[in-house]
Amino acid sequence: MIKNKYRRYFGTLIDMHILSYPLLFLIIILFFFSCKNKSEEPPTLTFNSETGYTASDRVVAIGLPVKIGINGLSSNAPITNFVITLTTENGTETALDSGLYTNNLQFVKNISYGASSWEKWTFTIMDKNRNKSTKTITLTKDTNSVFGLINYFPSIKLGCQNNSTFGSFLYPENGYVCFADSTDAIQNNIYIITYYALLNVPPTDYTFGSPSDNDVTTYYPNINNWTLPRNEVRYKFDSLTVSPQQFDLAYNDSLIISNYTSATVGKRKFKSARPGYVIPFEITAGAMIGKRGLLKIISTSGLEDGFIEFAMKIQK
């Protein structure tokens, strides 16, 4: 009765009202889910698409340099974490996991394509509210590409800091070894330096370093006078999986670039080298920048007056 009474005056409106209930409800639901709290909005991540940059999946040749420009933008909470990972058929490596504090991130990742059939590069940014954005670029190997040539030095002896028989400084281009007092004039050629690290905290022993190693000047003070920036080598410090036998059998750089990839995070020193270790390394500053190699430790002897004997294979 009441419905009919109202229907006489408001019939159309009532009909509309009945029909609009579900519509209104839907609108409310959509509004609720579409209108995110400002703190829930993730930062935006894009790739630089200018000339010279790779912004999408592509086919590349072994060793081909690839440049990826990453742009991150956040309108409220700053971006505080930036992660780059590399996934291949061999597993996943973390190339970068860095803390930062910015609303505008601009980063360039230089990649040298390795030995895998494919490489999936994943870029993730996270803001202080732990909202994330992720994008990937997959590189596929050009099946017509070939591995590069290497130089092989079957036995190099580098002395520790008090050794008067063997020098401690190595030019890896030609295997030239020299003592500290003759290196100032050729500092641009020196990349690998060895010492017995008793003065470090905590102390270690047979150590491979480079002119940019923070502790090398403790043992070779003359390096304090070298020009900046100095040459730098980074060593893979964990997950050493190359056996001495594999090292011996390597005739091109396939073993090198599969063990020191563009995702490998190396350190400027390798502590406590032991016979049997095969240590991947990369030259990261200096004229030979980008060259990678392997050191196979043959023997160690003595203390501060001792030496390290090793074999080296390095990209030409």
Added chain:
Amino acid sequence: MKYFISILFVIISIISGFSQGSLSGKIIDSKTGQGLANTNLWIRELRVGTSSDNDGKFVFNNISEGKYNIQVTFIGYSDTIITTQIVNNKSTNIEIGINPFSIEMPTVIVTATKNERNIKDIPNRIEVINSKKIENFAGTNVDDFLRSLTGVNVDRFSGIYSKSASITLRGINSAQRTLILLDGIPMNKTDGGSINWNRIDPENVEKIEVIKGPISALYGSNGISGVVNIITKEPSLLNGGDVSVSYGTFNTVGTRARYNFSKIKENKGFFGGVSAFYRQGDGYILYPDSTRDSTDIKTYLREGVVQGRVGYQFNSNSKIVAEYGYFDDKRGDGIRIYDTDGGYSKFSTHFAKLAYNGQFGKYKMNIYGFLQRENFHQQKENLKTDKLPPFAITQYVLYGTFSHRDDNGIQMNISRAISKHHYFTGGFDFKTGSVDASDIYYTSTDVVSNLGSMNFYALFLQDEASFFNEHLKIIAGIRTDLVKFYHGQFLMDEPTATTSVLATTVGNLPEDTWNAISPKLSVQYRISEKARVYISAGKGFRPPMLDDLCRNGNISKGLKLANPYLKPEKINSYEIGGSWQIFKNFNLEPTVFYSLGTDFQYFVGTGDSIFAGAKMKPILKRENIGEAEIYGAELAFNWDITKNILFEANGSYYHSIIKKFNVTGYVVNDLTGKTLMEVAPYQANASLWWKSKYFNLAMGYHYKAPQWTNDENTIQANYFSLFDVKISRTFKEKYKISLSVENLLNDIYLDEKGVLGIGRFIMLEIIFKFK
């Protein structure tokens, strides 16, 4: 309220008066006989008060028959309580003589036996700070006043800008070994055993009772080295309150307001009060010029507390009181790298209590229910850069700690006088504590969480008996504790290399239950009214803390790993002491003691270290290391040089070493023979109070010898000395102005982390009292 019963000075003459029943009389200076105007009088049972007139005379009308305790207070004089009887609704006239104030400790305390006892009847080393000392000596936090006590080691390096303070007693390190009570309620958090000293407003404190030596026979865990009971003021004697403002160094501004009311008539009715306090300041830069860089900023502070109390008195012997308070603060840690707020810590604490005190025939009963809910949030930033140009940033870490800590419980004790010289007390305690905390990293995906709960059940008995006309006093107590640890978890979500070192104990942690029996026996012989000697032996017990059982994470010393297999520690302690009034107004109190801790919990280095902040720090773990031996001596004296000049001094010596070190495996060094860290082997204090006609002047000096700051005794903190001064003046009993200078000589020290102490701190305060 502090009581000083001086029956000898009361002259009572009872004169029949009017049938309405009134109590009248006169307040006089007991030495001069002069009438004292504007003296406050308060009948405790009726909760009514009045003031004396210009001749010292007073009157209470409409007083019904009964026995009443009248409390008399007057500035510069000791608080006095006298008991009088109103008979057959007759008028009663009395004359009350009160003594000029002495800094000598009040004679009645509660903490030692859970009953009001004369301090000279307790065979233990006891010290008390009364409200007069808090009002007249320099200090901005409650723990500042504890520093003046014998051998109390207070660590509050940055003054009011410190996140909290650490209090230790009797040469035993770690604040968790000192039980802190607030009106009898334990404040030590089950999570880490620490206290938030900043949430206690010293203006609300009536007195602080400190009992040295193990007190586990009455109070259970945390009472290894002793107990500090902070007793707050009862709602005011009269309706009224006060308002104050203060301004000090580093642009530190504060304000406080209190109001109390009483609606009690004929021993029945409501009473209560509210108080609020707020303070903020700009702070100072923690690092000296030589090590300062662009990331160093001032340590700001903002804090406030509001609390209220309401009660109902059923009759002259029973009442119920409910209390609630809320504390909130934020303190910068002096570093800002990128984030606007930089590093800071923040507490938000709710605390509540419900208490019933009653008497049923010969039985006196106290029941307390309490809860403390603390939300702690901390943000930390740290940065590592290359040592070579261009000094590239090699690591930036920003993370937040979110910790929710609950401590709730119920306590009950019943006492009965078996005879005039024999008293029996028994009771039970139940407490439950828990923690739910996370470290959330913003600069990596890591989230590290720890949870845990602990329940405490206890029964205790105590027997007090006096013999030979009170010359011989024996107190024996025993307590049984059962502690259960459960729901322990340490979890890591999306871990990266940032927290990989913490992945030693992940997942559910094993439950455990511990029990202990803690006896105590104390015997005292009172040689005369002026001299007594006592001997005491007791056992203390302390279970592990949730933080040690469940959490891998950062601490100020470096990084600590959880030890879910940690066991309780115990201590046996023996003490001989006494007190002697050598001559009038000169009291001497010597004490010697010996303690042996077994299964002693101690941080030991694992041999590994980690980058934390800008430097390498050790990785530590709490272990039951074996035995710790502590012995020492304490000496205190106080001297009322004149009526207006009071002097006291004390000194302590502690020898605290690791006697047996049983930890093997990962530990690098055997710590046998090492001195316990954070224990000052020598401390000394002296204070002088001069009450003149125009102002009060109080001075205090404190010295603390150098102490080791790490387990291997290779890093030592400097010695520490402070000279404080406070001058104050009260006008017309309503207005008070005071100027306090802490660290007058501006002795600035560097701690072992290279952090500067606060230096000289000046505070001007104006208080207005109203009725």
